[in-house]
Structure formats: C-alpha cells, structure tokens
Amino acid sequence: MAGVILSDAEQVFVVHGVQDNYRCDGRSRLDYRPIELETDIVSNASGSCRLRLANTDILVGVKAEIDVPTLDKRDQGKIEFFVDCSANATPEFEGRGGEQLGALISNCLSRAYETPQAFDLKQLCIFPEKHCWKLYVDILILECGGNLFDAVSLAVKAALFSTKIPRVQGAVMDGGTVDLKLSDDMFDCIRLNVGNAPLLVTLSRIGIMGSVVDPSAEEENSSPISLVMGVSGNPKNYGSDENTETVCKITSIITPGSGSIHTSFLPSLLKDGFNVGLSLDRALGEVLLKETQLREKSNDRFGFLK
Template sequence: MAGLLLSPTEKVFIVHGVQDDHRSDGRTNIDYRPMELETNVVSHATGSSRLRLANTDILVGVKTEIDVPTPEKPDLGKIEFYVDCSANAAPQFEGRGGEQLAIGIAKLMQAAYHSSDAFDLKQLCIFEGKQCWKIYVDILILECGGNLCDAVSMAVKAALFNTKLPSVKAALMDGGNIDLQLSDDPYDAKSLDIGTAPLLVTLCKIGDKCVVDPSAEEESCSVISVVVGVTGNPSSYSTEENVSDSAKESKFTTIEMVGSGSVAPKTLKDAMNQGMVAAKLLDKALGEALLRERQETQVKTKKHSYGFLR
C-alpha cells in the first residue's frame, strides 16, 4: 500500500504473530478493527454514508436518475458503481495513479451486485420497458488504511439503506412517451430493499493462515488475498418480525483472488468458509447499527451530527 516501508524484520514479526493467532494490534485472526458509521451525511445525495474503519475512510453518495431499461431486460433497473481514489489518500493516486485500484474495486462491487439474489433490480422498475431508476453509487476513498473492499461494501450497503426513492404518483402515456409524476413530499418515499445486498470480505493470506480485515502493514506482508462477496440476511435489516422468516441462506455472489501470488486448493477452501462466517457476523452487526441509527433519527434522540468535524 501507499508509500509504506517495512523492514524484513518487521515483516517476520507480523508473519509470526499471525501464525500464533495474535496480531500486532492485539487482534486475533478473525477480528475486525473498530468502525464508525454514519448515514445521511451528504445533503445533495439521495442516500449517503461515511465509514471509518481504523484508518480507512470511505464516503459513499448515491444519486438516482430515471433511465430507459435495456431491451434485453425490460423489467430491470440499473445500478452502477464508480470508485474514486482521492489523491488525499495517497500521493500515488494523483492524476490517473489510482485508476487501476478504482476499476478493480468497482468491478468487484458490480460482480457482487450482479445476481438478483444479492440485489433485486426489479424494485427499480417504474414502467416496464419504458422507464426505470438508475442508481449511481459513487464511492470516494478519502484515506487508505488497508482492507478497502470490506469497507467499501459496508459503506455502500449503508448508503443504499439510507436511499429513498420518491414514489411515482402517476405515469401518463402520451403518444408513446411516458410522463411521470413524482411525489414532491420528502416523506412520501420508499426505501430500497437491500437486506440481501452483499458484503465483501477480504481474506489476506499471511504465512499459511488467512486473516480478516488486514491493516496496511499486514497487506504489504501478503502476496495474495481472496475476496468473497456474500449475500446478507434480510431479517437483520428490518424491524418487522414477519419479514422473511425463511432466513435466506447466505450465498457467494462473487469470489476473486487479488494479488500476484497463488494458493493451495485447501487454503482457498478454508478461506472461503472463513469469509462466509465473517460476512454473516459483519452483516448482522451492520444491520443492528443501521436500525439503531434509523430509530434514533425517528425519535430525534440522535446526537447532533458534526459531519467531518468531530
């Protein structure tokens, strides 16, 4: 990662620590670092969130537009991800320096959200074959402290949770053109159904073992990590009891290897299983945090938000 220099001895220290399930910051191999999450931080966006995972800082803004669905899929909306690596995070990102990393993350997100088990694009349909919502998810990386993929996926899910689409009051057909009338009441809006939206978990192979949530130092000790995208559990994101008691099984929506190394088949399988467990726990924790925040805003007990000044 960005401009980080570690001596061979320091690397050995980290590798040996991981081997003994005790990392340099006191965590075990399956622990995450503390996170701060805040939603509704950007006033001009339809939904937004900011996530700080130790030194990693992600800001996500969601914008919605009305678009024409593709002829192949007339009943589906669209979702697109853009990642911007700000030069504030690292001087290397200046100009087109962060492009490769940004494209990589955006591609991972797109792949993770591709399946309807992960995110149902049908809910973005307004008028089949004519009009649909298009969601632009703009991800801004403000600071890099390792483990970008996980942080990005969580921030995106929080921002989508925060997104409200105005309800359509009427759609008038006028000579083949659609004339939409949207409600201008800010409270007359529907939330997106994002319970199943996937979270990405990075398993960083250090030595023979895999760790979750690697810090920038740990990332530099590893040549390969496995990123898995796992669907969420909708019951964690809803206060209603009856919602989907079926408790959908978590599924992999994407698996990819990041880095230049290779792994043994058994390590890969172990990493996948470990990622699945981590993703389930993470998803539950994220759901609780989001519901708590929503409740606090509803009853106005939420302490004043200071945005970036804290």
C-alpha cells in the same frame, strides 16, 4: 495499497504473529478493527454514508435518476459504481495512480451485485420497457489505512439502506410515451430492500498457511495474495418481515495479488470468510436500525459534514 514499506525483520514479525494467532495490534486472525459509521450526511444525495475503519475513511453518495431499461432486462433498473481515490489518501494515488485500484473495486462491486439473489433490480423498475430508476453510487476514498474492499462494501450497503427514492404518483400515456408524475412531498418516498445486498470480506494470505481478515496496511504489504469474496446478507437483520428462510450465499470471488493459494487451503479460507461475512452483516443491520430509531426520536443532526 497504502504505500507502507517494511523491512525484512518487520515482515517476519508479522508472519510469526499470524502463525500464533496474535497480530501486531492485539487482534486475532478473524477480528476487525473499530468501525465508525453514519448515514444520511449529504443533503443533495438520495442516500449517503461515511465510514471509518481504523485509518481507512470512505464517503459514499447515491443519486437516483430516471432511465430506460435495457432490452435484455426490461423489468429491471440499473446500478452503477464509480470509485474515486483521493490523492490525499496516500502518495500512491497522486496523478492517475488510483485509477487501476478504483476500477478493480468498482468491478468487484458490480460482480457482487449483479445476481438477483444479492440485489433485486426489479424494485427499481417503474414501467417495464419504459422507465426505471438508475442508481449512481459514487465512492470517494478519503484516507487509505488498509482493507479498502471491506470498508467500501460496508459503506455502500449503508448508503443504499438510507437511500430514499421519490414515489411515482401517476402516469399519463400520450401516443405511446409515458409521462411520470412524481410526488411533490419530499417525505413521500420509498426505501430500497437491501437486506440481501452483499458485503465483501478480504482474507489476506500471510505465510504459507496463515490468513487474516481486515488486514492493516502492514499486513497487506506482507501478503502476496488476498481473496476477496462477496457474501449475501439476511433481510431479517435489516427489519424485514419476510417469513421465508433466507439462504446466504457467496456471490463473487476475486484474488488480487501476484501470489497463489493452495487448493487444500481454499475450503477453510472460504468457510472463515463466509462466517465472518454473516457476522459482519448482522452487526451492520443492528447499527443501521438503531441509528434509524435514534433519528426518528430527535431532529438534531451531529457528525461528519453537519
């Protein structure tokens, strides 16, 4: 995806390293590269996040608008994903080169979020059959250094965690039409419950029976096929007080690439991806809660776009 060209000798070096559980940058098969994350950085958005995973740089903005529920989901809101691949990210994205990849990522996110166990759209409903909130999640890929699916899903969940929606104070019925009255106080808002929102975990097959998570650009070039799975999160990692036991699930699976995965290799692949997804969700929740606490203690803002 990142436009890296490797020689045959370099590809053999990558494959042999994965077989020995020792990758080119010193990581083991199930290790991630360093991740930098900050939320609430775009002032004119309802929620936002900037995430950097090694050389992969992602910016996400969320906007909320009032819409009408669909006929088949009268008590639910809407969420829509759009991915824009900047031409500066990699030469492959010049012109319309990034449209196919952007559509693939947005479709994967839509499939992962469409189940109620992953993200409850009922929390976006204002009045059944009349009004609901529609979330527009705009994703901009600023730089591509491998593993776009995981980086985008982390940034999307962090941006939704920081999203603030104006509170509806009242409504007036006029001939069957509902006129909403929103709060004038910019701090009078509600937060979304994103604890169950899924994260995408990419496992790239390298060699015959080898696989890695968080593939670099060189490893993606050496992999004929990848398995991208959505793993639902645990609300307790994000400060939820729910007493019910949460069962995390696999919400979606896609296999981008031209190769194949042997059926005997698939169970261990899914198990590794599921465990990695749980650990990743736990780490993300800790960072977001810590950032929220630090922001409440100080009004100073530092970081990207500030």
